[in-house]
Amino acid sequence: MHGQAIEKNNMLHLTVNGKRYALEQGSRSDQVAPEHTLAYTLRETLGLTGTKVSCDEGACGACTVIMDGKTILSCMTLTIECDGNSITTIEGLSDPTTKKLDPLQQAFIDHTAFQCGFCTPGMIMSAKALLRENPAPTEEEVKEALAGNFCRCISHYHVVKAVMAASVKSR
């Protein structure tokens, strides 16, 4: 019925959190349609619901993931444009076997750097990308890196402390 989908050139290859996925293009719920955003594919097709969708138009940073080392807004990225790319989501930060948390995640816990927590995965991914590029940022650099992340409870102050603490640890 969906025979054309198994042809090799119709497959989409993604590496998500170190795991390789070969996804068919099509309109079934386990397939990728041309209009699917990466956020949609991660959440609805792969079941990785840690990535949040809030504004769904690239303004709030809730859906931030890391693709090939850079943060992207997964609600503004079409999945078909990600063929062959490697993506890290919030689920991919802790050690896959030991489940040990990334030091940044642990710092968020230690500093209660969240309130409702809905914006937190996006915050952590933005901060993670910053620390990979700049392991010892200043407070201003942390704030600049998180400027695109919307939080309404005002967890900002605790987030800055957590990221600074994680940066010291990573030196």
Place this chain on the structure above:
Amino acid sequence: MGDKYRFIGKATPRRDATEIVTGGTRYLNDIQMPDMLYGKVLRSPHPHALIKRIDKHQALALPGVKAVLTWEDVPDWRGGTPRHTRVLDRKVRFVGDAVALVAAATEGIAQEALGLIAVEYEVLPAVFDMEEALKPDAPQLYEEYPGNRVTPGMPFFGLNSLTEIVMGDVEQGFGQADVITEGQFGYENLPNPLPPEPPGAIALWEEPNRVTVWVSNQASYMDKITLYHVMNRHVETRSIGGPCGGSFGSKFMSWQVQSYAALLSRATGKPVKLILTKEEHLAVFTMRPASRMRAKVGMKKDGTVTAVEGTWLVDTGYYSMTTQAQVAVGCGEVQIMVRCPNWALQPVIVCTNRNASGIVRGFGGQELKCMLIPLLSLAMEKLAIDPFEFLKKNYVKPGDGYVWRDGNWYTYRGVDYAAAMEKGARTFGWKEKWKGWLKPTAINGATRRGVGVGVHGNADIGEDASEAYVRLHPDGTAMLFSCVTEHGTGQRSNFIKMVAEVLQLPLESVSLAPADSLINPYEFGPAGSRGTYAIGAAAIRAAEDAKGKLFELLAPLLKTRPEELDTADGIVFVKGNPEQKIPWRAMSIDRTITGFGRFEPDYTLSNCMMSFVEVEVDTETGKVTLLRVVNATDVGQVIDPPGLAGQLNGCLGSGGIDSAIFEETVLDRSTGHILNANLIDYKWRTFPELPTIDNVVMETPFPSHRFHAVGVGEIATSPGPSAILMAISNAIGTWLHAYPATPERVLAALGTLSHGEKKRGGA
């Protein structure tokens, strides 16, 4: 104070912390169910119209569409106060009102189907201003509300629910005043609390009359109660609450989206998920009420207020569910802020053709103070009274009282907040920075600094009822049953802390049941700041009750009386002889012990927050920069230090301080469309723009529950907005009374706005 407790007052990790930082927390939209359908809502493009005809055949023919419902297909479910607003009506009353509901196999198909529904409207004249709506020839929104005046009073608050403040003799009061000031003031910029997680619901209908609704709401038990009434009291409703991605009050009014999901499930027999888009969140979900006040105050030279008289118009949008409650609580709260024997303040709640106003932190009191403090400031200026001294002098003191929301007088029996206010003023440096009215604190070229202060308090910390069970297990663990969702305050973890403290169990030995109405007793939920005192008291009493039953059971085994016993770490021992002990498992492994706790409403305590702000105004561009905030309060006893700090930092968000600087929902008052229903055009504060915040928290024991604590989280947003306008006015040397203080308004107030732009800012 913290040292005498094992857990209370200590920073401990949130119970849900690991799930939150790993993405494991299951918010509403993360729930998947087999065979689940997706719902979408067709919304009206007109602010006021009759639906003449709806053709849904094409939509129904689209593969994957399972149901299309219009007002003709649904039962007469109604919400609002009184219950006049139909879930789907033949008449639409604002741009975005629900016209039809679609359920389909995917969201995409549901969205496509909306475009295939043909609707013929008879467009009616609409009204967007509350004073226009009150005129005799104005378009009428409801037959039930002649003159667009919403029925005053909140039945839930009792027969005498507060609808106005009338006491003493205002004429006599004005006669005693040294200065009388009057004017019109507004807080009409409709800031949206705007939690990141949009509102939504999942519903599963089971014939003939049972529905389960998965909700995102701070107060999930109340969804069961609200839906029971909406569905005409013959549907058995079960609400299951989960982690809530922010609410700030707003999601308490989710009956519509929940009803849509329930109706679609009823029509299809499948679970239906319906999550609003961010555009819907901003354009059709609830926002702050708009307020406009014409009033007059009398003041003596010593800062005594002798009379307050005026009208308070409240625009509730196209219907009200809680605006009467906000008026009642706002009227109570203003008496807590201003001691005055003579009042004649008359609120009028008005319907207009825009989306509904609802619950937001500040709940009526913030709105009222944002207008009253500027008016009082005019009198203070004439008498050269320092606003800090004025607010400190006039805030409720032990032995003072107020008429609260139920119409009854209560005498305040809490602490005197003057000490916390003074500590806040010292931390801020108020005495050094205050240079007098309309005088800047500092001038540096074109930039000027100014300071302002505001205050707010709410006797809702003991409002409404709470119930809880605590179940003890033979393995030395306990489980709390309290129908509370986690919405960001950390209260689920705090109630665990309280139970662990009472039972002296390690934190990890205490768990909390899911917020499912099927298994938990009545819980009004963490509305206002009632969590710590009201919900906490029920949890504490349930734990104490269970402990008492445990001691009664085990006392004979220790050959003593129950009163002689104590417990720690799952061991019961004799006080004074800890070696005489027995483990909980002696209760027998086939037994549990359940304690029950109930909290009865208590309106004799109020919380308090004073906020000091310093702003810098660029007089060339009109830009206002918030430099510093100091929040001062007394909470009796801190339960969780980082959680409390988070709540107080929340002064900036959720339609708080920033509603005075840049936050507003822009309504096109000719078409009824909201022009900034997205997160780019709706302005919000980013990380690089954070001001310095210092939170001054005192711990004077309160006569509340055994930990002497009161809640304060809700009110952090409320003192700030009027303080900002005060600070800007002082910085620029002239009054600015319009929210928010956009660059245009600042320049208009300064008289330097060029290009003949209309003046909006100066009073």
